[in-house]
Amino acid sequence: MLKEFKEFAMRGNVVDMAVGIIIGAAFGTIVQSLVSDIIMPPIGLALGHVDFSNLFLVLKQGAIAGPYTSPDAAKKAGAVTINYGVFVNTIINFLIVAFAVFLLVRGINQLKRKEEAPAAAPTTKECPYCASTIPIKATRCPHCTSELRAA
Numbered sequence: 001m002l003k004e005f006k007e008f009a010m011r012g013n014v015v016d017m018a019v020g021i022i023i024g025a026a027f028g029t030i031v032q033s034l035v036s037d038i039i040m041p042p043i044g045l046a047l048g049h050v051d052f053s054n055l056f057l058v059l060k061q062g063a064i065a066g067p068y069t070s071p072d073a074a075k076k077a078g079a080v081t082i083n084y085g086v087f088v089n090t091i092i093n094f095l096i097v098a099f100a101v102f103l104l105v106r107g108i109n110q111l112k113r114k115e116e117a118p119a120a121a122p123t124t125k126e127c128p129y130c131a132s133t134i135p136i137k138a139t140r141c142p143h144c145t146s147e148l149r150a151a
Contacts (some may be wrong), residue, residue, distance in 0.1 A: 001150075011144070012013075032095050035096065040089060040092070052089055053089060054071065054083060054085060055085025055086075056068075056083045056086075057084065059080040060079060061077075062080075063077060064078070071086070124136055128146075129144050
């Protein structure tokens with residue numbers, strides 16, 4: 001059973017998938033940092049010093065009454081909240097990842113198109129009398145000496 005698992009795990013597709021998952025997780029961390037540390041602070045500043053990760057709505061007060069300064073403070077107090085600011089950050093994360101994947105797929109498709117060059121024009125044809133392969137410009141078959149019609 002261990003031998004079969006080793007054969008399965010060492011197949012090219014499984015190894016490629018594992019590498020893709022690891023790189024994807026690392027990429028997700030980078031995108032999370034990009035959104036929370038680079039993109040959202042200027043947007044929050046432009047909208048009047050708003051920190052999107054701290055935007056929330058209290059549905060039910062906790063054991064310690066609010067106001068709460070952050071979703072974490074509300075959670076510690078036992079309050080029930082809707083953290084719509086975190087949701088906005090998550091949507092922006094998704095859009096960035098989707099755009100990056102789109103660019104990757106687009107690049108791969110362009111590489112595939114370059115590899116699929118159009119087929120070259122044929123340089124030979126078949127003699128209709130003896131079925132031998134002859135040059136396309138031939139006017140007489142070198143094998144059976146039949147005269148060929150001009151194409």
